[in-house]
Amino acid sequence: MNRRIVIFSLICLIVIQHVSSGEINHLSSDDSLNIDKMQTNILIGIYRIRDLSINVHKPFFHLQFQIDSKQYIVNFPLEGPDAYWECSWPAATITVDYDQETPIPIDISLYYSSSSDGRKKICDISNTNRYNLSIQYDVKRGEWIGDDFLKDETGYGHSSGFEDENKLENDCEIWFDIKQGKPGEDPEMSWYSDDRLTPWEILNLYDINMSDDHSKTDFDNDLIPTSWEDKYGYDPFIFEDHKHLDADNDGLNNFEEWKTNHWFSDPFAQDIFLEVDWMKSKYHFLKDYRLSKRSQQLLMTTFTKEKITLHIDDGWMGGGGDSIPYDKSLTIKDIEGIRMKYFFQGDPENWKKGVFRYAIMGSQIELESMDYIAGGISIYFDTIGIGVHYIKTHFMCLLHSRFDSDISIASGLMHELGHTLGITPLNTPGCDKSGNPFHKDFWIYGNYYSAMNFRYVYNLIDFSHGNNGENDWDDWSNLDLTLINKA
Template identity: 25%
Template sequence: MKRLARACTAAAMGVALVLGGQPVVAHAAAQTSKVELDASRQAQLTYKDEDSVAGKFSSTLYTDIMVEGARSMAPANTVAEDTAVEYDDPERQVRVKREIRTRGNVVDVEVTVTNTGAQERYLQVDLTNSINTDRALTGAFADGRFTVGPEFGGYDTVLEFPGARYSGVGPSFNDTTAARELGSVDKNGAQFQRGRWFDQVGPGDSLRAHATLTFETQESAKDSDRDGLPDLWEEQGVTLDDGTRLPLNEWGADPHRPDIFLQMNWMRSEYETLGCFENPGKTECADAKTTSYRPSRTSFDELVERFAARDIALHIDAGEYYSNIPNYGTRHGGETENYEEYYFRSTIPGLRMVSNVNRLLGQRSAVFHSGVVGDMMNPSNYSVGVSLVGDNGFYVAKHERMTKESQLRNTIMHELGHNLGLNHNGATKFKDQVPKSDYLPNYKSVMNYLYQFSYFDYSDEEAVSGGPLPQECNRAGVDCYTGDYRIPADWDNLTINSARLGRPVGTAGAEAEKVDVRALEKLDREIAQAESENGNIDVEIVDEGDLTAGKEGTVTLELHNPGLDLGRFDVIVGETKTQVVLGGVRTGHNTATVRVPVSPETQGSMPLDVMVRSERGVTAFEDRLAVPVRAGEAPASTAMQGADRRKATPTPPTTAVQAPSEKHPQPEKTSSAAAIAVPIVLLLALIGGAAFAWANNLI
C-alpha cells in the first residue's frame, strides 16, 4: 500500500476478491462455451453470455460405460487431446472414443464404444449432466427435449438425447433414469439430467451415444448494456425478496445505457460518537476530534459529470445530504457510521468491506455499490483507500494528511475504479499482459499512483511506453517502470457488471414510491445553503450585562453555526480566549453562549473586538461590537482632576455555554480577561467641570 506523504499522496491497493465481467463499449453479442475434458469420465462445461446477468454457467458431464454390467475405465496412461479421448480397455475388450465439440452456445457430445471381443456383448452408455448451482432447478420435457433452469435470472439448458432408451431429469444422480422411461421429469428437482443407451452389440460393432446441450439466456437475465442490471429491472423496477421496492425505471435507469448506483456513507466525528454534546463533561471530550468525513457536494457532482461524459450514469445516494437520483425518497447513505480511530484494527480489510456491503446494502447490493469514508485504516498506516476488485465495496481513509477535497474526490474515483475492474496498471482482464507495476509513466489515469491526485479521470487511450520520464518519477519512494508496455484504455474496459449485481434476489416490477418532490427540492436547497456557510460563524450580543463604568461586569455573546459541519472554535475577545464546539446547523447543537468578563472605565459605548477562529486558525468571524456603559456614582470630593485612573484588574476566564442545554463543555483555561474601554480624558474633564459648577451653585 502507498503511504500518503505530506507533500505527495497516493492511494492504497485494492483487495481482489472477485474478478469478472466485460467492457462497456459498443459490442456485439458474445456467447462462449468451453470444455475441459479429463481422461477418465468427466468433462467440465462452462458458458457465458456477456449480455446477461446470469454470470458463468458451469456443469459437469459424466460418461459411464458398462460392459456386461461391469464398468469400463480408461487406463492410467490415457491422455486427453483437446476435446477428445480415445483408449482401449483390454480387460473389458472394448475401444472407447469420447468427443465433445462446442459451437457458440451449443455443446455436442459423441461417445462410441466398439466391441473388440469375439462374442456379442451387452454395452451401456450413460451421459449424465450435473448443473453446478445452489439454485432450485425445474425441468420440462416436450418435443423430445428437456428444458432445465431456475425460475428466473439465469440460463435454460436444453438437452437432447437422440436414440436413448431411457432419459430423465431429477434432483440426484440416480433419480434421473429411475423410472426407466423416456422424458421422465422428477417434480422434486432437475439438477441432474441423463440419457441412457444400451444394446447387445456384436463383435466389431459399436454402440453410439449422442447428446446436445444448448444454453439459452432467460428473458429475465438479459442485460443489453452490460451494467449488471437486467433489462427488465431497468424497465420495470425490481421488488427484492425482502419486500424492498427499487423502481429503477423511476430513478433514471436505462437498459440501453450503463447505470452505476453508489451509496456513500461516512463516519460521525469522534466528538459526536462519544456523545459530547449530551455529556460535555466527559474527560475524553476535551480532545475529541471534530473532523467531518463528508465529501463535498461539488465532489459528487464532478464524479457524476465525469461518468456522464462517457455516457455512463452514476447515481449517488449520500443520504439527505446529496442525491442526484430522481424520485428517490428513502435514502440510506450519509453520516451513519460511528467514529473509529483505526477502521481495520484486528480485522482483515476484505472481510470488513464484505461485511459493510451486507450490512449497509443487504439485498440492495444487487443494484448498489457501497463506499465508506472514515479515518485511518491502522496505526501508522497513511494509505488512503482499499477496495474489493470486481465487487461492490470500498473504503476511503480521510485522515489528517488528506487535507484537500480534491484528494478525497479522486480517491473515491480510484477506489470505485477497483470495483469496476481496474487496477494500478489498467484493466484486470489484461493483468497477464501488462507489467505488475504501480508506476507506469505514460499511463495517465487516476488509477496510477503517479497521477492519482493530479489527474481526475480514467485513461481514454492506450498508454505506450517510451519518451522521457515525467517529473512525478523523481518523487521519493517512487520506482517508475522503464520497460516496454501497452496499457489498453480504462474507459473501454470497465467491468461494470460485477459479481453481485443483478443477482436473482427479486422479481421484476416495483410500484413507484410516492415522493414529495417539492420537499426534497427544499431540503436540497437548505443543504446547499448550509454547506456554503461552512467556516462561517455568526456572533451577536444577547446580554449587554447592564454595565457600569468603573465596575467589573459580564457581556454574553451567542455564537451560531450556520454551516453544515461541526467544529471546534476559539472565541477571542481582547486577550481572553474561550474554546467552544458547535454542531452543524441541522444537529440542534449549533448554538452556544460565551460570557465575557469586562471592566469598563467610562460611560458611553464600549467596543468589543470579537474574533472566532477554527482549529486550523482560519477566521470564521471578526467584527467590532459595542455595548452601552452607564455612568458610575460621582464621589463627594470635587477634586476630580488629577485623580489616578483605575487600572483594570485580572478577571476569571470566560465561560462558554452550549444553548439551550444547561450541561455545557468547560472552557479552556487561558489568559485573564482585559477590559476594553474608550479614552476618557475628555470625559473626565467634562465631569470635573460640572462638579465644580454644582458645588458653587452655578447650576
C-alpha cells in the first residue's frame, strides 16, 4: 500500500475519534515544572508543495529557512510537481523561552532544480513583490502574521505565488505549519500531535492541564476540540454552533471543516472537495479510465488562481480511487447506483454527503431521454459522470484540445463541475451553447470564453470573468459553492 495512503489513513482515524468533554483539570501543586525557566520547542514544518507555473516536467524542490537570523537548509529535495512531506520530523526546530515577548521572524524560501539543470532557482510563494514568505511568530499564542495570517482568504498556513497577481514567476503554493512542543516532549512527537496549544496558553490563558491532549478535549461541548478552536480564533470555553457556521461560504460548516482539516481545509478560505473513482477498460491491454495526474494538476491550478482550493481525492484521502467494473455506457440510473455503492458506501447519510463532490470516470455517458451519447453529465449538485473513452476518441473533442486528451478530459470535468457550482443556461445564456461552427450560437456567444460554452468545452480549463465584451458572463463571481448542501 502506498505510504502516503497509510499515513493519511492513520490521521483520519485520529480525526474521527469521539471528541471528549469534561471538567478542567488544573496543574497540581506538586507539579515539577519550573515555570520561571521553562522553554519550548518551536517546530516549523512543510506539509505540501505544488508547482503552479514552473515550466519543468518534474521539478525538485529545495527548502531554506531563516529563523531569528539563523539559517536552516533542508538537505534533501522533494520531487514535484506535487510533493508531500512524508518525514516524521519537522523541517526546522528552535528552542526559546515559553513566555518570550518578542515575535520570532521566520522566512521560508523555496527553490527548484531539474534533472537536466542542477542549478537552484527561486520560486515565488509570497503575496508580495518578494519571492520568499516572511512572517512574525508570537511564541505565547502560537500565531503568526505577515505574508500569511489568520483569516487570509487563501488559508492559514497556505501561501501561493499567484496571490501577487503575477503568474509567471516560477510560482508555487505551499502548505506549512508552526507548532510548539510541551516541556520535555520529543520534537517528533510534538510534530505529529494535533494538540496546538502553547505552554503559555495552557498555563496563563486557559489554566488547564499541560499533560492532556487538547486536540480531544472539548470544554464548551460544541463538538469541536479546544485546539482547533484556539487555532482559528474561537474561544474554546464559549459554545459556538459550529454546524451552522460557514464564514467562507463554501458550503462546509465548521464541523465539516474540522473533519477535513488534515486535508488542508480552512474555515476562512474556500475549499472544494472532489472524490474521483474510475472504471476498468473493456480489455486488459487498454488503459483504464482514470483522471490523470496531469489533468488533476491543471484543474487544481485553475482554482488556485481564483483563491479557491480544489482538493482531489483519487485515493490519497482514503475515499477515492475505487475501481468500477466496465460498462459500455453509463445512464443516469447507472450513475445513481454507483454513487450509492461507491461514494456513500450504501449509506445515504454518509458524512461525505454535503462535503465532497463525486466524479465517475467511465467509458461514455448515455442520455436515454435524448437518445444521445455524451462526454459528461452532472446530477444532484454533487455527482459528475465523465465519458473518458468518448472524449479520447471523438474527433471534435480531440481537435479542440489539439489532440491532448489530458486537457480535453480536464476541460470536460471543469464543465460538469461548473454545473454543480450553479452555472446553468437559466442564469448564463452562453452556457451549453453549440460547439458547431455551422450553428449561429457558435458565433453569437464566441466572446464567452468559458468551459461552460460548448465552443470551448474540450479546450479551455477555465471559467469566464465576463470582461470580454458583449455576450460574455462572469462565471467566477457567480459560483455558488453552497449548492452542495442541496445534494
